[in-house]
Amino acid sequence: MASSLYHLKFVYLLSILSAFHLIAAHPFSSVQPLCRGHERSYLLQFKDSFVINKSASSEPWAYPKVASWTLEGNNNDCCSWDGVECDEFTGHVIGLDLNSSCLYGSINSTSSLFHLVHLQRLNLADNHFKYSQIPSTVSNLSKLTHLDLSSSAFASQIPLEVSQLSQLSSLNLSGNAYLELKKPSLRSLVENLTFLEKLDLREVEIISMVPNILANLSFLTSLRLRDCRLYGEFPVGIFKLPNLRVLDMRHNEGLTGHLPDFQWSSTLEIMNLAKTSFSGKLPASIGNLGSLTTISIWGCNFSGFIPSSLGNLTGLNSLDLSYNTFEGRIPSSFGNLIQLYFLFLTYNKFTGPISFGLANLTKLTALSLGSNNFAGQIPSSIFNLTNLELLSLSFNYFSGTVEFDKFVKLKKLTFLRLSYNQVSLVESETSANKTFQKFVILGLSLCSLSKFPNFLANQDELEVLELDGNNIHGQVPEWVWNMSKESLKAIDLSDNFLTSLGQHPILLPWTNLAILDISSNNIQGSLPIPSSSTLQYCASNNSFIGKISELICNLSSLQVLDLAENNLSGPLPQCLHNFGDSLVLLEIQRNKFEGSIPQTWANGSKLMIINFSQNKFQGCLPRSLAKCITLKALDLSNNQFNDTFPSWLGNLPDLKILILRSNKFYGPVKILNMNYEFPNLQIVDLSYNSFTGMLPVELLLNSNSSRSDLAYHLSYIQVNSSFVVERNYQNIKFRFNYSFSMMMTNKGVDTIYEKVQEIFTALDFSSNRFAGAIPESIGNIKLLRLLNLSNNILTGHIPPTLGNLAELESLDFSQNKLVGEIPQQLTKLTFLESFNVSHNDLVGFIPQGKQFNTFQNSSFEGNSKLCGNPLSKKCKYYESLPPLLSASEKSQDSRSPLQFGWRIVMIGYGCGILVGVTIGHIVIARNHVWLMKTFGVR
Template sequence: MWRTTSSFSFVQPLCHGNERSYLLQFKDSFVINKSASSEPWAYPKVASWTLEGNNNDCCSWDGVECDEFTGHVIGLDLNSSCLYGSIDSTSSLFHLDRLQRLNLADNHFKYSQIPSTFSNLSELTHLDLSSSVFASQIPLEVSQLSQLSFLNLSGNTHLELKKPSFRSLVENLTCLEKLDLSCVEIISIVPNILANLSSLTFLRLRDCRLYGEFPVGIFKLPNLQVLNVGYNEGLTGYLPDFQWSSTLERIGLAKTNFSGKLPASIGNLGSLTTISIWGCNFSGFIPSSLGNLTSLNSLDLSFNTFEGHIPSSFGNLVQLSFLFLTSNKFTGPIPFELANLTKLTALNLGRNEFVGQIPSSIFNLTNLEYLELSINYFSGTVEFDKFVKLKKLTHLLLSDIQVSLLESETSANRTIQNKFPNFLAKQDELELLDLQGNNIHGQLPEWVWNMRSLPIPSSSTLQYRASHNSFVGKISELICNLSSLQVLQLSENNLSGPLPQCLHNFGDSLVVLDIRRNKFEGSIPQTWANGSKLMIINFSQNKFQGWLPRSLAKCITLKALDLSNNQFNDTFPSWLGNLPNLKILILRSNKFYGPIKVHSVNYEFPNLQIVDLSYNSFTGMLPVELFQNLNSSRSDCAYHLSYIQVNSYFVLEYGYQDVVSSFKYSFSMMMTNKGVHTIYEKVQEIFTAFDFSSNRFAGDIPESIGNIKVLRLLNLSNNILTGHIPPTLRNLAELESLDLSQNKLVGEIPQQLTQLTFLESFNVSHNDLVGLIPQGKQFNTFQNSSFEGNSKLCGNPLSKKCKYYKALPPLSSTSKKSQDSGSPLQFGWRIVMIGYGCGLLVGVTIGHIVIERKHDWLMKTFGVRQPVPGRKV
């Protein structure tokens, strides 16, 4: 049978019956599931594959392409067709041996392996299996498809290329024009053989865990237009001297270890539209020849160590819509020539060393959607009313810009006032506003909460950060319209009044809620949503009252809760005990009362490491269960030099360019350490501290405290504790501060406490202790005040001598070496060797501290006074 087409003067044969059957079998092997494809325009193309009516010509089916002369199926385009199911080597697909083009991208093939029978499709020139949930090893048979000019296996994060190797895959594919293996786990060097693929126009190897030096010859490929090897942090290389004719249009090296300078010859690459080299190790000055690239649409040089001025030749880049220079060492004023870049939609000059005034010409860039000038050394004034011209702004970041804010340029009597800029009232497209650290004061205007909060891409969030200013007034209920917030940070202002009861609306998105150091009052809203994502809550230093909301127990991701310095009146929140991630609980200086009841059989508070209950009215015995449940067996190395923090980020899409905006929030707190109120701007993951002071705890000190071998700070002072000091405290090898003062403890101070070689602060004053104060090591550094108020204590440093005590003879050199593990240098080096498990730098640092301490102990023993060095947390 033949049919005549309306658009051609010749007849075209119907599809072959056996191929029609193969297609129908292929269709029947899948389930149609809309969630199997991610594109919003996805639809089930195979729904048209049916024999009903006059639809038996498979060449007319959606996504099927036939040869116009032979009728054989030569192309299948099932991209985003909602296919869900596995493909194996017996699939009828592999009987379509005339296929030349196959696109199965954006479907869900259930982590099945790419079948080796793809080699049956020997005429394939185009193969696209991207983002289709394939897994396991790429079969060697793919390399037998020697006619391939297009191969895209990207976006399959469970796909591997190890055996065969990267080289084995591509060495037979000599016709390749486009190769995309992004997100495939390759873990390999980049083979030099790629530099021989003279037809290659597109090479994308993003996030493949590549390492080693990138072959410079690839830059010299005569037809290469797109090169992207970003997000391979082990990959090194440099930009060559471009002294040849090049077709390069896009260069992507972001998040690699490429280094060196930008060669002046980069200005010869006249076809370049995109340069993305952020997060590398590039340095030096920007060559003015970069201004020759008049076709540039996107330029991202962020997170390198470029220095010097921005060349005035940047004003020639009139096609530029995306310019990111953040986090470098650029200096000088912002060149006024940037005013020529009227197509800019994203401009980030933050985190540099720019000086001078912010040029008013920036306000003429009326297409700006994203503007960041934060953390520079600007001077002068900013006429904030000019921002009203930027009607498309969605992201405005002006933190720590060190300028004075001028409210109106038309006022006859203009005064410099750092008050909340009213121009923002008209910026109803704003999604992110950052004005931290600008000393803005005055009442927070009502219109702030009327700012429109538009939806943003699925992986992005909204943040409102306005801490370290002088805002006054209440928080309006309208804040609850910002239902996509991840970060609400209003700390260190003068805000007052109650919190809006609608705060529970944030339960599905909010990660950080920090409103410390304001004047808020009243009770905390009692309702928090199920599935809350909150990780940090800091309500400290306000005037909150009443009970804690029991629904906080639903915040299963909560890491830190700081309620200190308020007027809460409640019992101990044992109902928080099932929160698996809670590490920090600070209730200091409130009106909490009653005994603490924790049921150890339920493994409550499994990860609690910092507890501050000081200055309350707790009674009863010390909560032994808290000590028993603490996970003290974790490896210090895993937490060394890391901090309790939240990393929040979102991705913005501006044309073809993704903008990753990140936010790192480090939890900070105040605790009493060594008798001093200490502010911890950051809290190490390894830091463990208990402060139960200034309550009415009674009874003995539980011996189980000695099991917490990572404890750094223990304060049980100003209670009514009785009994002896447990000798098990000698096991607290990391202890730096121990305060047992102002209690009713009896008996002797255990001699074993001299084993606490990191102990810098020790206080047992005002108890009923008796006998000889332990001598030697750290105890030789403590002052009289550590022991006063114990009338029956004697020995150094007190003036009272022990009447019936005979000093022990000094240790011989042999026994001293045995006891102290050698000389001070040897002792310190032993710690250095232990430190290797966590890194040489940490080990050497600890070793040095121990050496210094041992040295000071020796000097004091032999009569030389020298201060004991501190050990910072």
Template structure:
């Protein structure tokens, strides 16, 4: 009885305590404590250490949250301030969210922020901290579970103290391009962060292998390490982390690896390996990843066939396998991917047929099958994809006639690329004017068009138009100049049959144009000038006439200017030097331009190619060209420049090609310092005097070309990224340097110049003296032309070291002596000319020398032997007589006995005997026995 009573009292007590706790909790929660005074002070100090600058945050919704931090009125409770979170019981500040708050200024280790030791969540993303270092006192915030410092202009090394924040479950330091993680390493950073669920270090420069320790972080749900310059084999165990949902390793081109066999228990939702060096095949087990919504593996080294099991991933909304070497057919099981909104398979080796099941993908907005091997007609199933906004079928082998009206039925379609197939695109005359669909991108290169498509006349939102390589003849329609005036960024009319631009304005109307390509037509009239926004202007291979307008100097952002092979005349605009630092390529060759070159090129720091060849330029070269520190090739050939050698270019360490051919350059070449390693030098047809400029090729002895560049050319790339409304589009332009040189006696045009090609042409000047022995050190020299000078002395035997030499011209000089036998070692020599010198002796025989004709040696009266008709006499083929020693006059000399044996044994008469005796003096008695079968006389015996 007593025990029951006791038990009942105990139950009542528990009930009372429970009720009291509930009442107390409700009471306390209804009266939230004010923030701590010291912490309020820390927050205000932190606010005052920055200025508010809207440009410090990039997000459109950014606003200064700290503007509400004030003590005025009733706003002295910091727990009510914007971005501040307090503990509801203690009042301590436990959260600070200043994401996109327009803060600008440095942050250091003495910042009051690090006195808020109760902070659990800190977000300073999308501000600008002036490239200051993350302070080491961040370790004071030992209770942090979430730290986000992304995109806030932090720089330098991530301090080791971050690794001491052992409670972190989320760490985001991404988007700080100048942030490094080297000491400590990635391994040192994460080995103590055992509770990590999310790690984001995108764009942090790490430069290391991916540590295996990451595969031990069993709580990890998101790992983002893209663009960190990681390398080496990716730990396969990371794929098998039990809670991993997001894996983003893209843009680590040194990172290798392969995909494992996946289990159905995998939680992966996003797998992004784009632009890595992952390789191998897609395993059939990829079909087990039922949670996947995105597979982005473009720009890798994957190969083989696509497994049909990929069709099991019915949650996929984005699939990008572009820029690999997948082959075979697209599996019909792709028809199961009914939630797919984007499908990118471009630049692989897929073949036909395209499965009709793709018609099931009614949610598709973007479909790119370009750069594959599809053949036949464009499949009709594509025209059922009514939600398509972007469609590219370019660069395949589709054929037949295609009606443009079928694409118009895809009402949401704004981007259509059909370029570079074998199709003929037909436009209905009746429907063309009724096409109200607004396109953003149109690519119809090589679609057998005979005129400008009429539907373009109604387009006012077009950003990209490519009509390259069609059969469009005659005049550009006038309506073109009213088309998409404010939106057009690129128009390509390259390689058509246009003859006139019609009544075009001198200043073209497209205010945001980036690329204008009119090249390879036959357009006549004055040269149009694009807007100041233009980055690339190509108008070569036309018939433009007249002067270049001064308006061209408004193109302050221009990267490429190609006006070559026209009929432009008059002087260059004197403002041409005012082009900004952006200009990379300036090619105005083969026109009729005249006058002097503008004398100031102070802004040419990015110029890599300058080609002024085949014009009528005169006067001195502008000394300010020496400021073009990136200059790789300078071609001034076939003009009327009248100047001394530009030795002041000697500091241009990138200069590879210098062509001054056919001008009026004069005087000796004096060079004090040479920092460049010239690959091609052509000084021919000028009036240079003095000795050959040894200094020009002292730095050309490198043999690196033996090991590299065998398949590469002298090229310059110009690229930029345009934010088109439908995608980010990267425009790339590859400029191949071309030149003309005399090779094997023929003026040869090189449309491309290999990096391995080395050539020296000093011909048709007045160089004197000997040929330097050091020329033989240029191991990979292909062409050497020293003809038509007044060179003297012997041909250096060191020329036999030029194992790659294909053409050697030493003609029309005053060279003496014999042709070195060592030249027969030049097994690649196809052209050889030593005519019109004073050479003597036997022409070397064998190998390549058996292929040379008479004219290679004519004008040397003392040369003999094949291929000349003149045969050599005995004394013409012998080396010079050595000095006679005393021993040769002794009675017992074997040479003396040899003389007697010839005189007595052969008895050809005195003259012949003396001649053969001369041979014997020059040779030893073993040679005598071998050649004539005569024994040496032994004293005491008779013959």
């Protein structure tokens, strides 16, 4: 009996221990209720309102969390579903994390999501909601403390109801490029959110000043307003927020401000003001911000010297001061920044040798000192920075000889730019047999290289190779065509002494190439064709021969094509329209092309400059050129085009330069609608053709050249194209800046203009068969600097209105049939350097004074009835009779000696004109002192 009782007690004890073990393993299994049925229904309805699309989320780890939301089997407890969090006591859904869940579809105010009124945390980031508006019923979720709708393709205005979520401590609406915050404003949004700790509105279009109310959010730890188009003065009080750790205002170029005097303790860890208009100096007190790990102020307007106190920030990991105007030497205290991983000082005015203790910064992975005024030898301490992955020293004044093998010792180095210094780079003889790291970026421009570095033969991961401006002679080695076939994006071999590309394939092997520049060499043979991915192809100033291969038509993304100054021949490929939609520059001048230009041209063309000059093109111009609506300059000179004037180009809104010089154009120049044709034309050269009819000065009467109120500026007519190679630490931006050049006859000499100012205005209608009078309206082209009407059959007088052309520098009316006198008003042209009216039928007195005292006999020869200086023929008295003054000229100075003398002449009419003129001349010229004393004439 006792034994049996003992056995029962033992079994009971075991059962108690077993139960206790189960409770310990599942502490809430017996008390945690299943999720509320109605909330489960809301979740399922929400799931069903979307489709699963993997492209809806950008993160590589994205997966559809809602796939687990099902009632099959024993899965009806929604609290166990992926991304769902429930209150452990009530069972209400309090958290929903569907970040990167591949959800695709619209969301509106009737969504069942907004019935989950117990939600405290909601994360829908990295999905695609089809640019729907954030529903106003979000205000139903009044218990929300965390709301993350970032990068989810929301659009339109942020509703005011978001501001009613007064419990929010974290609000993230960033990465929605079509989201706006205007009504309500930023101020209206945050004024009720007094518990905010994190506010992230990056890329939301706000377009306002930064409200001072943000400086009252005392709990704020993170403020991110990058790329919001903010402007105005940044409130200094925000820097003083007691808990602020992250301040990111990057990419608000209208945002001004300065760094305050930091005389308080600060928790600030990240300060990113890059690409704003903050200005001034770095205060010495910046050294008090002991918690800073990141300073990024590149692309601002900061200036002055770097305070040595910056070296106190020994916790700094990243320091980027690039693209400012800092000057002077780098403080030696920089050697204290031993935690630095990234140091970017690019594009400033730093000077002197590098002597700030680089050897201490052993954690550096990226060091960029490019585009400054650093000098001296490259410091040997750089070669002790064994963690360096990026080193940029380009565009400085470093000098001396440096062995390439020293850089090879930096085993992690894959980004190296030494371009544009005074350094001579030396490669050891054995380098071809050594194993090198795989470089990605190599900038070795202007490094006195005499051959292709041998180590390149084994490089298969290069993306950028710059070898321009060296002394590389002869043939390109065969192994170059096998180098980095799949990775290479940009290669620059320009400005060397290459003569041959060797046995290259006609289609170059670099399948992802974007930039190919082989210009300014002396390369012979057929023109190579880069891959279809190429954006910029420059092969000018070489000796390429033969036709252009039709393979060039595959370059469907081409932006720049410059083949000028070669010996290329034959017709142009008929497929030019294949890359017309992307092309901005087409330069093929100074070759031997022939035939007609293909008539087809793409709609919506982006072409800005076309130069076909100095070839052998024939026939008519392609009418499809009228579709090049962005065209600024068209140069067709020195060909054999046989066509009428292209008045059909008159609707091009940006056309500034039209050069048809030295062709076979014929007939009258017809302007179809004087009020709307050629609205911006400033340079017209029609010389050496067979145009007839009246002078078409209307070509410029509609343009800005008729305005005198334009501000003087020195911008040039040019095309800019760029391509960015994106890297982890620093992007490489390739800029193609092409300034249009042209040749015009100026001062009787063919002159090449390497650059053409936007404001430069010129008319050259010379060597045609224009007839009739010179229009008086030509005097309305206020900004005209060059006017050449020579070698026509013009008749009539020289218009006095030419005296209004205050900017005129060169005037040529020679070889015409002009009559009458040279207007006295031309003496007002104080910038006139060249004047030629030779071989006309002009008569009378040559104006004297000012610029006319500088012109030679040749300016007036061939006019038998002209007299006076500089001609040897002196004027008789009746020939030198000055013209009667106009009413306006009389009123300008009623006491001038000339006018007083003329009154004496008029008195002399009673004795005959000859006597009167003689008396007047003598009184003015010989009795000037007597006149002053007697009549007070000055």
